[in-house]
Amino acid sequence: MLFTSLTFVIYLICTLVLFYLLPKKAQWPLLLVASYVFYAIADWRYLFFILVTTVSVYFVARKVEGINITQKEYIKAHKAELSKEEKNAYKNKMKAKKWRWLLLVLFFNLGILAFTKYTNFVINNINSFLSDASALKTVDLIIPMGISFYTFQSLGYVIDVYRGKQEAQKNFFKLALFVSFFPQLVQGPISRYGDLAPTLFAQHKFERKTVSYGLMRILWGYFKKMVIADRLISGVTTLVGKPEEYAGVYVFVAMLFYAFQLYCDFTGGIDITIGIAEAMGIHITENFRLPYFSKNIKEYWNRWHITMGSWFTDYIFYPISVCGPMLKLSKWSRDHLPKGIGKRVTVYISCFVVWFATGIWHGAAWNFIVWGLANFAVIMISQECEPLYAKFHSRFHVKGKAPYEAFQIVRTVLLMSAIRMFDCYRNVPVTLSMLGSMFTKFNFNVLFDGSLLKIGLSASDYVILAVGLGIVFTVSVLKAKKGSVRDRFYEKPFGFFYHVMAILLIAILVFGAYGVGYDSSQFIYNQF
């Protein structure tokens, strides 16, 4: 059941109506049922996977919390008689116990994720290493929808309990809802238990403003997804599907089209997710903060897919960076390497691991791994070049000046768009050769001779895209400069807010991309 299907819209309306009609204490159980039905409709076999994850996480979190409580009570009861060393030895013993449970649940769930997502990737690599395509047979595996998202969300919860930052949820069904909450099951955001749970399990009364804001955000998401992202699919597919035909300037066009498509697809999907939750009074953490207004790649990654980035930072980057061996290595590199690089060696090693993991999380293919490592390389290079930038800024006094900031923004968008092409072409060598062709083949004539009308996009498509992107850009600028656009609309008289909603709805119905040519309207991030 795609978010963009009529079935889903009907399902959503029924769930919303029931949510406010039923007694308030039945709201979260209704959401649990709605989430499981949603998942079962996609494929009933998925239920097994999500249930196994939920049970394992529930059990281990309770177990770990039990150890935390025992430790606290023991230390409290024996405070007077325990020396500092004895207390620390006891704490270490209990920590080791908790660690074993945590490792178990991590291996178990990451094992399921790795087995379902990466088995065939490993088999294909072994076969190509042996130069025998049929040495090992690939297997037909089910990859449960959104498995990467719900696995990470669940593991984040259990790690927080382990760290004592979060109490374990005693009600199994509430935890099951946290893991499976249907709007975010498909493509995130990856919520933290502490952020989502308070409003997810609260009782919500109907408030016109809350529901209206939620519905407006849903419509805005559909507008971006159906009017812009889905319309661009055929253009992008044509351009990247036949690299031998579409080189040079075509690659630049594909790069821009894919940048717009991915932005509208992913942020549109997240708008729908957050809007659905908002209409029910549930708060989901934002996943984007106008990423295409970033002035450098580090800032970009603080604004794009924020919940994934912070998950990797908190649960992979920090633990690796501050573990014993890395601290020892850090000390060694400070003592033996030149001052600057000596300080940063371990940071870069951890960054490398994180970006490798980010790449493979996005997909079981070398394209994604190279994409991840390309991001790592750019971040590392820009970090090393920071003193040069500082010199440049102080020499030419450009920092903070509008034209220079515009240059920084365009540079970042182009750089990110170029790296992202690794997602699109069939393999890494083709991507590299196509990116290279931008600097060797200067076929600028294709921009003016009608060639761009032969890639699956008509003149009217271009007009709709130009207007649609213009609206998205204007709204983004307004948001960046003046804050919430919905607040401004809501404050205006004569039901202005509802008129805008009606216009959005009509725009989606009239200009949305439907039909035979647009079958592949699955959200890009669903596959992750």
Next chain:
Amino acid sequence: MNELLEILSDLHPDVDFETEENLIEERILDSLDIVSLISEIDDRFDVVIPPEEIVPENFNSAKALWALICRLDEE
């Protein structure tokens, strides 16, 4: 405390760490800075900051970070 201020100033010479109270919220310190800081603290004070202590409240100001170092040292 002075030694900690020295380490922080080394990272960002343009920031007044004695008065700044929102190092994380204002994105003055990012994750790369935090990791560098932790290894430096381990090196100079022989105090290991575990991942569960890497929260904004502990890194928002030099004062908060110093309090964390003292607490971990006592433990």
